[in-house]
Amino acid sequence: MLQRRTFFYAGAVLAAALTLTSCAGGSPDATPSTADASATAAAFNEADVMFAQGMLPHHEQAVEMSEDLLDKNGIDEDVRELATEIKMAQEPEIAQLNDWLSQWGTEEQDMSDMSDMSDMIDMDGMDSMGGMMSDDDMAMLEDVSGAEASKLFLEQMTVHHEGAVDMAKNEIDNGQNANALAMAASIVNTQTAEITVMSDLLAAL
Numbered sequence: 001m002l003q004r005r006t007f008f009y010a011g012a013v014l015a016a017a018l019t020l021t022s023c024a025g026g027s028p029d030a031t032p033s034t035a036d037a038s039a040t041a042a043a044f045n046e047a048d049v050m051f052a053q054g055m056l057p058h059h060e061q062a063v064e065m066s067e068d069l070l071d072k073n074g075i076d077e078d079v080r081e082l083a084t085e086i087k088m089a090q091e092p093e094i095a096q097l098n099d100w101l102s103q104w105g106t107e108e109q110d111m112s113d114m115s116d117m118s119d120m121i122d123m124d125g126m127d128s129m130g131g132m133m134s135d136d137d138m139a140m141l142e143d144v145s146g147a148e149a150s151k152l153f154l155e156q157m158t159v160h161h162e163g164a165v166d167m168a169k170n171e172i173d174n175g176q177n178a179n180a181l182a183m184a185a186s187i188v189n190t191q192t193a194e195i196t197v198m199s200d201l202l203a204a205l
Contacts, residue, residue, distance in 0.1 A: 042103075047174035049106050051184065054167055056097040059090040061133060062160055065141060069153045074146035078201055079153060082194065086157070089190065093183060100180065131163015151205055154198045161191040161198075 066083040069075060075083075101107055133141075133156055141152055164187055171184035 042177075044100075044104055044177040044180070045175065047171060048177040048180045049101075049104060051167065051171040051175055051180055052097045052100050052104075053106065055164065055183075055187075056094060056101070058132060058160070058164055058167065059094045059097065061138075062090050062157070062164075063087050063094070065133070065138070065153065065157060065160070068138075068142055069149060072145050072149050074149075076147065076150040076201070076205065078204075079150040082197060082201070083153065086194070093187075096179075096183065100177070130166050131160040133160065147205060151202065154202050154205075158195055158198045158202075161195050165191050165195075 063086075066087040069083045070080060070087070137156060141149065141156060144152055168184040168187040168191075171180060172188070175181050175184065
């Protein structure tokens with residue numbers, strides 16, 4: 001059994017960091033230093049908004065892919081375990097991303113109109129929605145089963161994760177919000193490790 005338990009710890013560390021940050025300005029006896037920390041955590045810029053708007057549908061699709069796989073029979077147990085971990089890690093982040101967009105007075109990017117994709121190009125000229133599966137890709141995963149489904153899920157999720165890592169690195173380079181930066185760092189660490197796991201699983205299938 002490949003070791004993947006450390007994936008949960010990244011989410012736990014992120015949750016703890018977000019909890020500590022959210023408590024920074026909650027006391028009426030807050031000192032100037034805690035007030036400054038709260039203001040820093042609340043500050044955001046355009047890169048933070050783009051990160052949240054892009055990562056939200058990206059995570060939602062990863063959860064959809066994982067749920068699709070988990071509903072199938074004959075799936076490799078290691079692949080099933082990985083899909084479960086991806087779903088459990090990304091669902092809380094989806095809730096957090098929604099909260100940030102609400103706090104910032106913005107909303108999720110509407111992916112129904114692909115003509116708006118030009119607005120999602122990041123500062124380095126790279127498509128910030130990289131790794132998203134097309135409708136045909138999703139239909140292909142839905143139609144296969146057994147070992148074929150295990151293999152296709154790993155191949156698609158690898159590309160999906162690579163896109164998420166690129167988006168998170170862009171946030172680290174250009175973002176301002178402390179909580180968003182913490183999530184981006186967690187995504188880079190967790191999903192880079194999962195890419196390695198998926199490569200090993202593909203080689204073993």
